[in-house]
Amino acid sequence: MSGHPKNTKAERFGRWLGRAYRNLMQQEQRLRLWLVGLGVPAKGARIVAWCLRLSALALLLSFSILLAMICIGLWLIGRGIARSDLSYRTPDVEWRNGQSGFGLYTRDEFRIDPHVFEDD
Structure with a gap:
């Protein structure tokens, strides 16, 4: 028996997700510093960063709604085919x-x- 426990898949996924979030926040900080370097006020740079964040959230939401509509449509088509009488008369x-x-x-x-x- 080894002295250290193995990481589970859930723990590895959580660590990967944490690193991705931390890198995203670092990129946002770099964007804000770049905007401040261009002469944009700090409050304005923060607003631009929040607008980008909200637009990304809106994009993900619209994509998920589209995906849900496609899944529901395919389910309804499959249900209609399953209930139809395709036997030869x-x-x-x-x-x-x-x-x-x-x-x-x-x-x-x-x-x-x-x-x-x-x-x-």
């Missing part, structure tokens, strides 16, 4: 030879297409 009428010659007959042996006898 035998037709009520068919073209065949019958008592009055070749024509369109029902199941009750009645010819329903307009036909002309040769005797007429």
Whole structure:
């Protein structure tokens, strides 16, 4: 048995997420310092950073709504296909030879297409 416990996947993911957040905050700090170096007031630089943060949040929200709409649409299409009756139905009428010659007959042996006898 070793003296140190192994990191779980959840712990590694949490550490990765923490490093990503810390790097993002460092980039934001660099942006604010760059803006202040250009002559923008510190309060204005902070507002620009917050606007970028909110726009990124709005972009993620719109993407998640779009993804949810696509998933719901696919689910509804699949549900409609599962409930539909796609089995083959035998037709009520068919073209065949019958008592009055070749024509369109029902199941009750009645010819329903307009036909002309040769005797007429």
